[in-house]
Amino acid sequence: MPLTLDTLNEASAADAVALLDGIYEHSPWVAEAALRQRPFRTLAQLKYALAQAVATAPQERQLALLRAHPELAGKAMVQRTLTPTSTGEQQTAGLTACTPEEFERLQTLNAQYNTRFGWPFILAVRGPRGTGLNRAQIIASFERRLRNPPAVEFAECLRQVHRIAELRLNERFGYTPARGNLVWDWLERLARHSDPGYAERGELTVTYLTEAHRACAAEIAEHMRANGFDEVAIDAVGNVVGRYHPAGGATSARYLLTGSHYDTVRHAGKYDGRLGIFVPMACVRELAAAGRRLPFGIELVAFAEEEGQRFKATFLGSGALVGDFRPEWLEQRDADGVSLRAAMLQAGLDPSAIPALRRDPRHYLGFVEVHIEQGPVLHTLNLPLGVVRSINGSVRFEGAFIGVAAHAGTTPMDQRHDAAVAAAELVLAVQARARADGDSVGTVGRLEVPNGSVNVIPGRCRFTLDLRAPTDPQRDALIADVLGSLADISARHGVEHTLEETMRAAAAPSDPAWQARWEAAVAALGLPVHRMPSGAGHDAMKLHQILPQAMLFVRGENGGISHNPLESTTSDDMELAVAAFEHLLNQLAGDPDVQT
Incomplete structure (x- = not known):
């Protein structure tokens, strides 16, 4: 008979620990510490309490927890001394049926790993979907993580311990x-479509208006029709638009606008953008199945383009909805010389109809977007969800230091005009200044010494600057200080500099009322509310121009990496995102201000 929270909450301390026996391998102290937080309202709250018990424990206890886990396909498995739970998990992954070559490889990896780190390799072999990784995936993870620095790998092992405990x-x-499993499956299916040159290698790349892109649009539209949307169409810019009508079909009712993008970067992950399409879809599916209508409609838009991979213009999908599609973009050409106009016409789109896509804000309540975090913050905090308080404003520059190229052996150190030294000092100045703000970020992403030589003092060093902050005043103060440091560094090293601004984007702070709705939804799940800025740009920052907006972040796995095939999240975290979206819908339904 399944355990219930009521039973756990009402049990004596000793009995409650016994009820959680085996959740954390041979480590009852984890349950003992977490159970001090009783009563638990939700399973998510219990999972977080257990993770926090580990996070706040001394490192010696954390290390003992790691060492309590058996090796994968190790001696304990061979000798059949694993716990029944561990045996089942390794069987699910097929580790009890390794070929001799696979078994030998795993033994070698186990030995290398223990020598390097001093604890066994830990991996939740049932994977992010809970159905099991295959042996090839396990071996690939083993080989990749062997290269991690010890501190990074220690943290990753603890995260894997929490995933094992969650399952x-x-x-x-x-x-x-x-519902998380359903969203997972939808995302896996959509990831079958990929551009030529990448599909053959099993890599995901979907750029604007390619054959794979059009196949994605058709599949998303098919999902919308199958899951209860009343109207489904692909618009003039390639957005897939689904509308779920309000109660009674009231024509005066407003709509909640939501969605994200379905194009990808090259060699991408499966969740960036697309998660924000399928989480709302899962909610509409449930509404339709129950025959339930809300006092407002839901308009879900799968935006056709956000990444700027094929053409220089970006946010083509969401930009069209706010009237920010510039006619001159139609003459841009991709790497093959195909113009944007020609690509649209070939895809059956009508560029002349794009201006009509602009939305009238009077017909909408606001815009909300669910998105994978694309960073390590939630992963580090053991939190599945985070509430975005602002999308960072950003400015980018391209510049160069110009010094004097001279002989590396004959020029005294105090008589040099070294452009690369000036650039190196700028990197450190940017880092120090951004760190001083706490949530500003600054990056010198590219450094290049043209025609550099091992025995020549660099006479020129090109660089880029990317400066971001949650508000425009904070961003502008960061820029002013960095440019001040740039001038000071140039003067001290006797070099000149050039600087060109190449991009500027305003910050998009979340609307307080909409942010509060996300916060209430997260709190209702029994989770702490963590407010955070978004360092990346999103479609929400375009809709911000005409509508109140707020975003919900979902934790990523593998250190939160994104724009990478290792980008991942779990079906459990997806389930919580669906539950949070559902809660937001119910809040709106009970709000008299949105009634027709």
Whole structure:
């Protein structure tokens, strides 16, 4: 019989620890510490309390927890001394049926890993979907993580321990993240489409209006029709638009606008953008299945382009909705010389109809977007969800230091005009100034010494600057200080400099009322509310121009990496995102200000 929270909350301290026996391998102290937080309202709250018990423990205890785990396909498995739970997990991944070559490889990796780190390799072999990784995926993870620095790998192992515990808790409580599994499956299916040159290597790349891009649009439209949307269409810029009508079909009712993009960067992950399409879709699916209508409509837009991979223009999809599609963009050409206009016409789109896509804000309540975090913050905090308080404003520059190229052996150190030294000092100045703000970020992403030589003092060094902050005043103060440092560095090193601004984007602070709705949704799940800026740009920053907006972030795996095939999240975290979106819809439904 499945365990219930009521049973756990009402049990004696000793009995409660016994009820959670085996969730954390041979480590009852984790349950003992977490159970001091009783009563638990939700399973998510219990999972977080357990993770925090580990996070706040001394490092010696954390290390003991790691060492309590068995090796994968190790001696304990061979000798059949694993716990029944560990045996089942390794069987699910097929580790009990390794070929001799696979078994030998795993033994070698186990030995190398223990020598390097001093604890066993830990991986939740049932994976982010809970159905099991295959042996090739396990070996690839093993080989990749062997290259991690020890501190990074220690943190990753603890995260894997929490994922193992999460899956064990799900079984103990008889819980299945059904909607998260559904979203996962939709995303996996959509990732079958990829551009030529990448598809053959099993890599995901979907750029604007390619055959793979059009196949994605058709599949998303198919999902919308199958899951209860009343109207489905592909618009003049390639956005897939689904509308779920309000109660009674009231023509005066406003709509909640939501969505994200379905194009990708090259060699991408599966969740950037696309997660924000399928989480709302799962909610509409449930509404339609129950025959339930809300006092407002829902308009879900799968934006056709956000990444700027094929043409220089970006945010073509969301930009069209706010009237920010510039006719001159139609003459841009891709790497093959195909113009944007020609690509649109070939895809059956009508560029002349783009101006009509502009939305009238009077017909909408606001815009909300769900997105994978694309960073390590939630991963580090053991939190599945975060509430975005602002999308950072940013400015980019391209510049150069111009010194004097001279002989490296004959020029005294105090008589040099070294452009590369000036650039190196600028990197450190940018880092120090951005860190001083706490949530500003600054990056010198490119450094280049043209025609550099091992025995020549660099006479020129090109660089880029990327400066971002949650508000425009904070960003502008950062810029002013960095440019001041740039001038000072040039003067001290006796070099000149050039600087050209190449991009400027305003910050998009979340609307307070909409941010509060996301916060209430997260709190209702029993989770702490973590407010954070978004360092990346999103479609929400375009809709911000005409509508109140707010975003919800979902934790990523693998250190939160994004724009990378390792980008991942779990079906459990997706389930929580669906639940949060559902809660937001119910808040709106009960708000008299949105009634027709």
